[in-house]
Amino acid sequence: MKTVSSEKAIWHLLESVSDPEIPVLSVIDLGIIRSVLFVRENNHDSSDHQLVITITPTYTGCPAMDMISKQISSKLEEAGYQNFEIKQTLKPAWTTDWMTETGKEKLRSYGIAAPVGKSFNNYDLSKLKIPCPQCGSENTSMISEFGSTSCKALFKCLNCKEPFDYFKCH
Amino acid sequence: MKIKAKNDSAFIQYLLHLGDNALIMSHRNSEWCGHGPALEQDIALTNIALDQIGQARNFYQYAAVLINESSNEKQTEDSLAYLRDAWDFKNCLLVELPNGDWGQTILKQFLISAYQYYLYLELQNIQDEQLAAIAAKSVKELNYHLRWSADWVMRLGDGTSESKKRMTDAIDAVWSYTYELFEVAEYENILSVEMQCKIREAWIEKIKTVFGKATLAIPNSQWKQRGGKLGVHTEHLGYILAEMQFLQRAYPGSEW
Ligand SMILES: [Zn+2]
Numbered sequence: 402m403k404t405v406s407s408e409k410a411i412w413h414l415l416e417s418v419s420d421p422e423i424p425v426l427s428v429i430d431l432g433i434i435r436s437v438l439f440v441r442e443n444n445h446d447s448s449d450h451q452l453v454i455t456i457t458p459t460y461t462g463c464p465a466m467d468m469i470s471k472q473i474s475s476k477l478e479e480a481g482y483q484n485f486e487i488k489q490t491l492k493p494a495w496t497t498d499w500m501t502e503t504g505k506e507k508l509r510s511y512g513i514a515a516p517v518g519k520s521f522n523n524y525d526l527s528k529l530k531i532p533c534p535q536c537g538s539e540n541t542s543m544i545s546e547f548g549s550t551s552c553k554a555l556f557k558c559l560n561c562k563e564p565f566d567y568f569k570c571h
Numbered sequence: 572m573k574i575k576a577k578n579d580s581a582f583i584q585y586l587l588h589l590g591d592n593a594l595i596m597s598h599r600n601s602e603w604c605g606h607g608p609a610l611e612q613d614i615a616l617t618n619i620a621l622d623q624i625g626q627a628r629n630f631y632q633y634a635a636v637l638i639n640e641s642s643n644e645k646q647t648e649d650s651l652a653y654l655r656d657a658w659d660f661k662n663c664l665l666v667e668l669p670n671g672d673w674g675q676t677i678l679k680q681f682l683i684s685a686y687q688y689y690l691y692l693e694l695q696n697i698q699d700e701q702l703a704a705i706a707a708k709s710v711k712e713l714n715y716h717l718r719w720s721a722d723w724v725m726r727l728g729d730g731t732s733e734s735k736k737r738m739t740d741a742i743d744a745v746w747s748y749t750y751e752l753f754e755v756a757e758y759e760n761i762l763s764v765e766m767q768c769k770i771r772e773a774w775i776e777k778i779k780t781v782f783g784k785a786t787l788a789i790p791n792s793q794w795k796q797r798g799g800k801l802g803v804h805t806e807h808l809g810y811i812l813a814e815m816q817f818l819q820r821a822y823p824g825s826e827w
Pocket residue numbers: 533534535536537538558559560561562563
C-alpha cells in the first residue's frame with residue numbers, strides 16, 4: 402500500500418518530468434506542483450489511498466500544460482501507480498517566485514536568462530538589468546516583451562552581440 | 572460564501588460574455604500570425620492571442636460546469652466556442668471589428684486591453700472564488716498586453732505625420748464602439764455600481780494619459796454603436812464564426 406510516507410517518493414519521481422518547451426527544467430523547478438497527497442478513499446472496505454497531484458498553469462493559454470499532465474500520468478503508470486488523479490488549480494496564481502534556485506541555475510546554463518527580482522504588477526522589463534546568459538554582461542537591452550513562448554521575452558546583449566531569451570517575471 | 576447568482580442564468584451569461592470577448596479578440600489577433608510588420612510584433616500579437624484563448628477556455632470551462640449542473644445539457648468549452656451561433660455570442664462589437672491597418676489593430680488592442688485589465692482587477696475581488704481566480708490569473712497577462720499596446724499607441728501617435736494620421740483615422744473609425752464596454756447589460760449585475768464606475772473611471776483616465784503622451788485626442792462625438800452584449804452583432808462576426816467554426820461543423824467532434 403502506498404502511504405503518506407511515499408509522498409516524498411512522488412516528489413522525487415516528479416523531478417524527472419520536464420517542461421516540454423524548456424526540457425532542462427523539471428515541473429518541480431518550474432514551481433507548478435502545488436501539492437502531492439495520498440487521500441484515504443471513502444469506500445467502506447478499503448485502506449487504499451488515492452494519490453492526488455495538484456498542478457497550476459504557468460500561463461492560461463500555455464499548451465504545455467496538457468502535455469505536462471500526460472507526462473506525469475505516464476511517469477506514474479511506469480512506476481506502478483494506478484490510483485491517481487491530476488488536478489489543476491488556478492488559485493493562487495502561478496508566479497515565477499515559485500521557481501527553484503536550482504531551476505534558475507539550470508536556465509542560465511541552458512542559455513536563457515532567469516527571472517530577475519520578484520513578481521509584482523507593472524513590471525517594466527525595459528528598465529531591468531538582465532545579465533546576458535552567454536557572457537554575463539549587464540550591458541543588455543530588451544527587444545520585445547514577448548518571445549518564442551508565453552513565458553519568455555527577447556533581449557540582446559550589447560557586449561557579445563548575441564540575442565537571448567529572458568524568462569520573464571510573472 | 573456563495574453568491575446567490577452562482578447557478579442562475581445571468582451569471583452563466585456573464586461568463587459567456589467574458590469568454591466571447593476573449594475568444595473573438597483572440598481570433599482577430601491570430602489573423603496577424605505570419606503578417607506582422609516585424610517578426611517581434613507578429614510574435615507579440617500571437618502571444619496575446621494565446622493568452623486570450625487561454626482566458627476564454629477558463630471562462631467557458633467554468634460556464635460549462637454551471638450549465639451542466641443546472642440542466643440536462645452536456646456543454647464543453649469546445650461546444651460553447653464552436654457550436655453556438657452569432658446571436659448566442661455576447662461579445663462587445665469592438666472585439667469583432669476587422670483589424671484594418673496596424674494602427675487600427677493597435678488602437679483596438681489598447682482600448683480592449685485597458686478595459687480587460689481594469690475589469691479583471693475588480694473581478695479578482697468578487698465573492699465567486701472561481702471567477703475571482705480566473706481574473707487574478709488573467710490580470711497578470713493583461714498587464715503585458717496593456718503596456719505593449721499603450722507603448723505602440725504612443726509610438727504611432729507621436730510618430731511621423733503618416734503614423735499619426737493612421738491613428739487619428741483609427742480613433743474615428745472605432746471610438747463609437749467603446750461606449751458599449753460600459754453600457755451595463757442585465758447579466759452584468761454581479762458587478763456593483765461602485766465597481767462599474769471604478770472600472771470606467773480607471774479606463775478613461777488611462778486612455779487620456781496615453782492619448783496625451785501620443786498627442787492624440789478623444790473625439791467629441793457621442794454617437795454610440797451597441798448590440799453585441801445582447802447578441803445583436805455586425806456582419807463581421809458571422810464571417811469570423813464561419814471560419815473559426817468550420818471544422819467542428821463539418822467534422823463534428825474531430826480532434827487532432
Ligand atoms: Zn553577452
